[in-house]
Amino acid sequence: MLEAWEIFVKLGDRMVLDDVSFELAEGRILAVVGPNGAGKTTLIKTLNGTIEPIYAGGTFLYSSDLNNRREIVFMSRSEIAREIAVVAQETETRFPVTVLEFVLAGRFVNGGMFGWENDADIDAARLALADCDLAEYGDRLMNELSGGERQRVVLARALATNAQILLLDEPTANLDLAHQAMMFQLVRERCRSCDASAVVITHDLNLAAEFADEVLMLKCGKVAAYGTPDEVLTVENIKNVFGVEVLLDKNPASGNVRVTNVF
């Protein structure tokens, strides 16, 4: 479980996050939406402790491994990595790293003797690759993959960890339709089967409506709306935050709210 209270982050002279709070229970998915520059990526970096807020009521973690709740700013990098896995926006590799080596980076904090992976690490990595439709890709080089394939490898690396919390920064940006759905299904499956929870940044409001349990809408670092998809994804909120007119109806297949642009 993840709790963030009153987070304020300043980068340079700009207030990037201005009083952001939310609570995420086990097994649930939170979608973070908002225009470019709204502070979504900064929020994820703050949640895993790589950016320090100027003021915060606190970012707290509870999990089965931790006996009590811990505040992220007081945890070491390896303690955080045991609890939280990040799917960052695309990373570029300058050295010829194989897909399997890349995914094994997710097992860093499980490091065995002398920093070599054991069979459990390799199994976890292979399983994660298979889940992401990449079973045959283990020996391929990262810089020979397409953007979408690389993005799935980055997801596989996060799934190869034992983390209870997944933070995903635009995980579907380069993916085709089938793999967009696969990505969210994998995240949801992980949340259901391991009581994990996920924070997903996405620009696709319809994917947010389909897969998220809660939506946090940011505008210029402030929370514009926070609640269930039905509560947050309203014509007024979208007009106010994104400045565009939309039509809302129900997705005929799932019954969830559906957003259509009006051009």
Place this chain on the structure above:
Amino acid sequence: MLGAERLPLLSLSPEQASILYDIRLPRVFLAACVGASLAVAGAGLQSLLRNPLAEPYLLGVSNGAALGTLLAFWMFSMFEFARPIMAFAGAGLATIAVYRMAKSRAGMNVERLVLSGVIVTTFLSSVIVMLTTLLDAAKLRSFTFWLLGDLSQATSGGVYLSFGAAIVATVLIASQARALNLMMIGERDAADFGVEVSRVRFIVFGGASLAVGASVAASGSVGYVGLIVPHVIRMIVGSDNRLVVPFSAIAGAIFVVLADTIARTTIAPRELPVGAITALIGAPLFIWLLRKN
């Protein structure tokens, strides 16, 4: 006694024994230590800085050590250990300077890093040139030869020190090999997955400065070893630093021992600076590697 001679190892004359044990063996051993140190420093810096071109010689680390050694040579020549200590300090300061210059508010990019390395290298070179003009003729000649990479001054004290530095640096950098595998992908990624980035940086920079400082103090600037050796090793074993670091140490040792043998024998009884040989082999080899990939 000129040229090669078959030695009866079990019944050496006192002169033969003295040449073998006091001159040749320390020199071969020193060459191996220097090669291992430079190759390991190169392998570590390349992964840490995510740049296959990072090399102690290109990043100003060698010149920092050279300036430190020159100052020791000039001011504290009576203390045997002044040279390695000042060389280490010089290497460390140059590394910190390059790193600070390369790091901007937006983080560090490779172009800035190489540029900073070039600036620090050329700046330190001119300081070295200015200071050498103040040396007297005899000191100047020995210093210039040393600057180009010279293993002929091998003393047992220097050899022990280089050996110690090579071992400590290799262990330090190899101990961070798995963390370096993650840093190689990206510092942010590494931090996300549990690497204490600043600690790894400190250990690897420290290890590399120690290795380069000790090598430069013992043998001057032997270029290209830190660039070529890890490159060739990566082509053979892949990018995993847990293999690259130890194999680079071994291959670097072999490379410099061979280069020094060539330096010592091609125009015997005169000698070529070993740094000239490593550059003569290294530069074309590097161009070939670049074109091949």
